Amino acid sequence: MAFWHPFADMGAVARNEFIIDRGEGPWVFDEAGTRYLDGTASLWYANLGHGRTEIADAVAAQMKKIEAYHTFSDVSNRPAEAICEALAARAPMPNAKVFLTSGGGDSIDVAAKLARRHFINLGQPERVHLISRTQGYHGTHGYGTALGGIEANVVNWGPLVPQTSSVPHDSLPALEEEIRRIGPDKVAAFFCEPVIGAGGVFPPHEGYIQGVADLCAEHGILLVIDAVICGFGRLGTWFGVERWPDVKPSMITFAKGVTSGYLPLGGVVVDETVSAPYFEAAGGPMFRHGATYAGHPSVCAAALATIDIYEAEDIIRRGQDLEKPLYDALAPLAGHEAASEVRGGTGFLAAVGVKEPSAVATLAAGARKAGVLVRPLLGGVAVSPPLICEQEHIDLLAQAIKAGLDDVAAR
Template identity: 50%
Template sequence: MHRVTQGPKFTVARAEGVWLWDESGDRYLDGTASLWYCNVGHGRKEIADAVHRQMTELEAYTVYGDFANAPAIELSERLAAHAPVADPRVILSCGGGESIETAAKLARRYFAAVGAPERTHLISRTGGYHGLHGFGTGIIGMDRFREGFGPTVEDSSVVPHDSAAALEAEILRVGPERVAAFFAEPVIGAGGVYAPEPGYFEEVSRICRRYGVLFVADSVICGFARLGDWFGIERFGVRPDMLVFAKGVTSGYLPLGGVVVDGRIAEPFWNRPGNPFHHGTTYAGHPSCCAAAQANMDILEREDLFTVAREIEVQLESAVRTLEDHPLVEEVRAGTGVMAAVKLNAEAAERGVTSPDVFTEARSRGVVVRAIPETLLISPPLVITWEQIEHLVATVRGALDAVAAR
């Protein structure tokens, strides 16, 4: 029996596999892999053991300037080998938001280095989530995350997420000679789970090449088997100029992220003396975090969670589509990756039912999903079973019924 939460506080005490326990000992199905990241599931002892071994040898040391460490080098080589980026170079960071900062600064700095310093404009998409750091807040595709902070990043704009033609029109409006980069998630995640239409990314890639705009794939949510591939963007047959990653690279066991950069973009800083890219953070390339990533990637490969994810994707879509007939549901979005969205309809709004209401009711019944305005998001660990998926969806239906009855 689960206690109905009387306030916003929910203290998670421990976790294993797809399950969470609160401080009272009640168990919950983790329907969101925390914040989209616990791809291999909770409580993997081998990741903890790998981190412990690394900490007893070299717990941490900066990689700023000429400094390096073996775990950072080995991880970077492994990531580069899997990345759909030409002649890749890897810049490590501590997470997704920090990696977006890196990619945005590098895009602008690259053009300055090749004699086009006026190319500073950054374009993103509606619904796109790119972290909440400085550049991320400036290019995020959701107004609620921008409001109340005053002016953010200058020279940025947002286009509809489902229109390549709108991207081209915006490049021409701004002036191709002023546009540095276009940022896009392979599948929009936190903004509501919107998959691209067939051919969208192929056309976007052609547009970016046509006008010399850098294409930055934000694979923070979509990577490390969430879409059945290493970085998610491979699914759409394109090669970005930069690829941002985090979250699933360690399954969240320790903070780590980074940017995979096309060799052409790295070249002015890689091969030209006296032209540094003045950017870095204290804990980037942290050897203990890199050890966690290596152990996590070992699990992804050994258990072939890429194939498993493609199977779960079908199972999750099949189950969650059964909610489309609920009187409070307008739309279900699923079928590309292990992620889904359940949008509430106008009747729900008229009756005063909100997505946080359904979230709270589902949690009181032992399932954790995520609520954004008008929508519930689902993105479980990739080790979830068919029976657990059915339990998750049945609980969400029960929660919808309960709030409807009230």
Template identity: 65%
Template sequence: MRGSELNALWHPFADMGAVDGARLVITRGEGPWVFGEDGTRYLDGTAALWYANLGHGRREIADAVARQMRELDAYSIFGDFANPPALELADRLAALMPAPGAKVFLGSGGGDAIDTAAKVARRHFAELGQPDRVHLIGRGHGYHGTHGIGTSIGGIPANLAGFGPMLEHASSVPHDDAAALEAEIVRVGPDRVAAFFCEPVIGAGGVHLPPDGYLEAVAEICARHGVLFVADCVICAFGRLGTWLGIDRWPVTPDMVTIAKGVTSGTLPLGAVLVAADVAAPFFPGEAGAPVLRHGPTYAGHPACCAAALAALDLYERDDVIARGRELEAPLAEALAPLAGHELVGEVRAGTGFLAGVEFDADALAAEPGLPGRLQLAARERGVLVRPLGRGVAVSPPLVCGQEEIDVLAAALAEGLAAL
């Protein structure tokens, strides 16, 4: 009997014909390891979906959520309502922004944080008397979630295919060419561009590191043309690049930062947009009659999710986890470097943060498009979970890993390539 006749679960980003009857059911997690229903232990080489930075099974977070659920399980923050965890979390997140006075708009995850940032950018300019500034620019290979706006400004063609027309007034530029961004702003017209969306290190698009000077250059271009610079740090924040936000590894000051994933170490869904003081200013005049941003998800400021984030922030601080991304980037790059010599491999991208991409050789991939999936399965057979992405596989292990886990990861990929 086919799996679809046994279970109704429709998996995201999955060939359901291949999934049926072949699910890997994860039942338990402990540190950097997860366990299948048959008891097999796997190294979580992807931190689930780039988010389990603190590893799995952190009782401190579970206990904090349980305490909050017993006190106040859920309540909206629409209008003038609030709750203590949401208030505390907003203040702690605002303090992470490079400049003081930031405001924090809470949400349910990274995708709605991107939509929030885009709508805030457009409304910001509308309040300044520039309603024509609605154009949004993304980058090739960029991934900004699967909501409508995020899909429209993403740079992965397969994610756009088959859905029909997307958002008007959106475009994409090459991911590694600052001059191309300026040319696109000029082509559209600076008085029509609202924001540029930029991952410091592109994650789901294949792990692409920024060229030297790129982030500084695009930040300067945005500032010169009055375009808001939105740093999408959903993957890069909370230690993945060795700093709190990811973008703060570089000497730039973004207008907005989107976060999610690692803010709770993935334990409960929560996202946020950190908005610089001058961008938020039209909505905070200090008196009644301010413009109302008619936007927000139902679960914004959910007290249990905020309690999870507060507990995660405490653990990042207590255990000095944030620095781990930078401490582990060289060992990971060194362990994976030998893979570049394999005849099937075209490039290994690593060295900026605790994440890496292994891309297949173009000719090998043309001859066998299924290589990324085959390498994923080969690594799984060796006890390591990696993520197939486009032209290769990506890794982003929990920040609680050490050299031993890095060696296990590298060995599984090397042996998997040999098996192919």
């Protein structure tokens, strides 16, 4: 085989690939026709499920008109203009601007560079330090790797982007101490997932997100909300952070659910404090950064169709409506002899930990055998089903994870 999979033990994969052949609603099918519940919405993004012909038709129509063209300098297209207007109108900050990318990792690099450049624009070039959280995941690009809080993902690369650090994900005092250790006048931004996703699904403690915002405001630090996983209904709002209505981020990174994964798109929503110098007058500062496919018209057409479906079918709120049914279905598994804990309750995502981290693969394989695909993580499995799921799907998910835990216990 020639395909080198991401995050994969290729010695094992090369001997046993699992081929997904097609999808329909919350289900996917392998080449033998076996049906599986997509318990993770692929990689946290298939919020609308699979096979939405409206999105495919919108992309096809755009491709027949103009399939792709760059947006550097003064070049634009109507789908790119429309999706940025739509996202800015739904953002939790006034007069927002939207910088488009090809995905979440791209977006983190944009936000990190914008944060540092912001203070250069203000005549404070010493403010370059970027803080993140343990267990946080911000992609695998240069800045995202350096900001990552999952130890296995940040080691064995040699030197990473300097002037970055992480603090315990659940501790406001730790963040305040780190700010004081570095010096508030040297910190540019703090990166925060409202609910930590790939790092294990850790909802924030009561008061944490508001406390983070207050600390950032006190010290003039930019708050970057990473909504790549939490956005577009996963927490029941457009960008997730609206669950804390008094929090006004400086930037929000997004991707995944903006197109329900049908085509790759990401971006950064930027508040007017950060964006203003770039828009005020000709000859002002230029942000010398951009992706080849930023504003790709066919991809933006997919996003516009996706947003239309979110609104027509009242999908966005379902992340909040379904959070309790999901947690209630999984919570009893915490008492299983092979389980360590169940985490969730904020948004339509959760995780089940195992007492023996080496047993994660057995748990995931057992759930797959029972007809559900879950996401193996360090120390457990995560679930983040499509937002179109109903109670019957949640029940199946819990039954399959129990079957996987039974396999672990019997091992």
